Amino acid sequence: MSEGNVVKVGMADLNVAKAPDILTTLGLGSCVGIALYDNITKIGGLAHIMLPDSTQIKNNENVAKFADTAIEKLICDMSIIGAKPSRLVAKIAGGAHMFEFKNMDDMMRIGTRNVTAVMEILKKLNIPILANDTGSNYGRTIELHTDTGILLVRTIGHGIKEI
Amino acid sequence: MKERDYRNLTNEELDIIREAGNIGAGNAMTSLGKLVGRTLDISITEVHIEKIQELGSVLGDPEKYIAGMLINVHGDLNAMLLLALETESAIKMVNLILNKNVTSVEEFDEMDLSVLCETGNILGGSYVNALNSLTGLDLDVSIPQMAIDMAGAILSYPAIEFARNDNTMLFIETKFTEATNILKGTYIIILDNASFSNIVNVLGDWV
Numbered sequence: 001m002s003e004g005n006v007v008k009v010g011m012a013d014l015n016v017a018k019a020p021d022i023l024t025t026l027g028l029g030s031c032v033g034i035a036l037y038d039n040i041t042k043i044g045g046l047a048h049i050m051l052p053d054s055t056q057i058k059n060n061e062n063v064a065k066f067a068d069t070a071i072e073k074l075i076c077d078m079s080i081i082g083a084k085p086s087r088l089v090a091k092i093a094g095g096a097h098m099f100e101f102k103n104m105d106d107m108m109r110i111g112t113r114n115v116t117a118v119m120e121i122l123k124k125l126n127i128p129i130l131a132n133d134t135g136s137n138y139g140r141t142i143e144l145h146t147d148t149g150i151l152l153v154r155t156i157g158h159g160i161k162e163i
Numbered sequence: 164m165k166e167r168d169y170r171n172l173t174n175e176e177l178d179i180i181r182e183a184g185n186i187g188a189g190n191a192m193t194s195l196g197k198l199v200g201r202t203l204d205i206s207i208t209e210v211h212i213e214k215i216q217e218l219g220s221v222l223g224d225p226e227k228y229i230a231g232m233l234i235n236v237h238g239d240l241n242a243m244l245l246l247a248l249e250t251e252s253a254i255k256m257v258n259l260i261l262n263k264n265v266t267s268v269e270e271f272d273e274m275d276l277s278v279l280c281e282t283g284n285i286l287g288g289s290y291v292n293a294l295n296s297l298t299g300l301d302l303d304v305s306i307p308q309m310a311i312d313m314a315g316a317i318l319s320y321p322a323i324e325f326a327r328n329d330n331t332m333l334f335i336e337t338k339f340t341e342a343t344n345i346l347k348g349t350y351i352i353i354l355d356n357a358s359f360s361n362i363v364n365v366l367g368d369w370v
Contacts, residue, residue: 011216011315011322027225027315030323050215050319050326059330065216098320099233099308110323139316141226156228156312157269 004146007046009033012065014047016077019147028094028140030111032067032118035091035144035151036074036127038083044146045074045083051110052117067117071125090127091151091163092118093142095134111135131163165367167360169212169333177210179366180359183294184208184335188350190293191246191286192339198282199259199346206338215332218322222247222349225315228268229253232283233320234307236291239300240358243321244290246283248348250311253279255346268311276309283307290350298365321353333359 004020011031017023019042025033028048036045047070051057054066063069075085095115115134122129133140133153143152154160167176185208192203211221219225230253236242248256250268257265257275260282265275284307295302310317325332333354340347354362 011219011319012326013216027219027313027319029313029316029319031319050323057327059328062216062330065326096316098310098312098316137310139313139319141313156226 009046009048011048012050012062014045014064014070014074014077016043016045016074016081017146018043018081021146023144023146024142026141028142029096029098030094030109030114032092032094032114032134033140033142034067034071034074034118035142036078036088037091037144037146037149038078038087039089039149040087041082041084042146043078043081043083044144044149045078046142046144047071047074049114049118052113067114068121071118071121075125088127089149090122090129091131091144092129093133093140093151093153093163096139097135097137098139100137133161133163165364167356167363169356169359170331172210172212175367176363179363180333180335181208181210183297183362183366184210184337184352186297187290187293187352188337188339191290191350194285194289195282198285199256199341201259201341201346203339203341203346206340208335208337210333210335212331212333215322215326215330218332219315219318221318221334221336221351222314225313225318227314228312229314229317230268230279230309230311231314231317232280232287232307232309233317234283234287234291235305236302237305238303239361240294240302240354242352242354242358243324244287245318245321245351245353246286246348247314247317247351252346252348253311256282259346280307280309283309290352298362300361300365325353325355329355
């Protein structure tokens with residue numbers, strides 16, 4: 001594997017990169033990391049969203065904070081550097097339930113709602129989800145390797161996997 | 164009631180809010196000192212105003228392995244109180260309280276975890292009680308929840324809660340340590356703007 005630059009994506013943030021760069025986001029909890037990839041141009045994009053839906057929030061100018069607007073922006077930014085939207089595939093991770101507060105039922109949990117929203121939006125855009133490592137109750141760090149399209153998921157105490 | 168906005172924080176407001184955090188954390192540390200039989204020192208309390216997305220890094224590396232005990236505060240304040248301990252300190256705390264010799268987080272049994280969580284409960288109660296005595300505000304607290312994981316993942320929970328309505332947040336941070344420097348941690352209370360206004364309006368007359 002050739003040595004690329006590591007591009008960090010923060011919370012409510014997104015970025016794009018070309019091979020051999022690596023896109024990473026650290027310590028995903030209930031947020032969801034969305035990795036999009038074009039296998040022909042080896043262009044990748046990574047978003048770290050916090051909330052499912054920008055239309056339900058007044059203060060929504062940060063597009064990377066919400067699943068709907070972040071995915072749109074990510075596709076747009078990837079196409080600017082040469083990716084073809086119709087070739088994009090997705091891998092997603094995160095959406096954990098870090099705390100189990102008693103007054104919450106499963107459907108109300110933000111991790112679950114984030115994952116559901118991301119899956120619905122990707123489906124609407126005809127972007128296939130090749131892999132999914134979501135839910136449960138632990139944090140994840142992810143790395144999108146743009147030379148291969150592999151998404152590496154690291155955890156503390158729950159192993160490392162390539163998806 | 165005067166309209167206040169922490170994004171235009173005055174020096175007077177900063178002093179008030181810092182003192183509130185100081186008194187809360189001071190009271191919590193007195194409780195912890197009694198539990199572990201050690202004296203704890205608290206650092207200068209700092210008030211931070213950050214973008215929500217910076218919250219994942221406020222304890223340092225978002226991948227740092229920590230034990231986080233989180234309490235929701237409702238009523239006249241909408242706040243979250245987080246006690247964050249590096250895992251070595253969580254181990255030390257369990258060993259001091261239960262007189263054990265646990266060496267890693269993986270060795271924690273249910274009793275150890277429950278003692279940690281209960282410690283978070285007692286300390287959080289002390290913090291909130293001090294705030295309540297100081298301000299007279301009506302405060303309800305949730306049962307504490309604990310997670311031992313990456314700092315960024317733990318902090319995503321309060322970050323998401325506050326991200327719904329704001330792009331920035333105000334938090335009050337107090338670090339504490341014990342003489343041997345093995346037991347140390349951070350108390351953070353995150354407030355929304357209405358909560359900030361409530362505290363400052365109640366305490367502002369004193370200054």
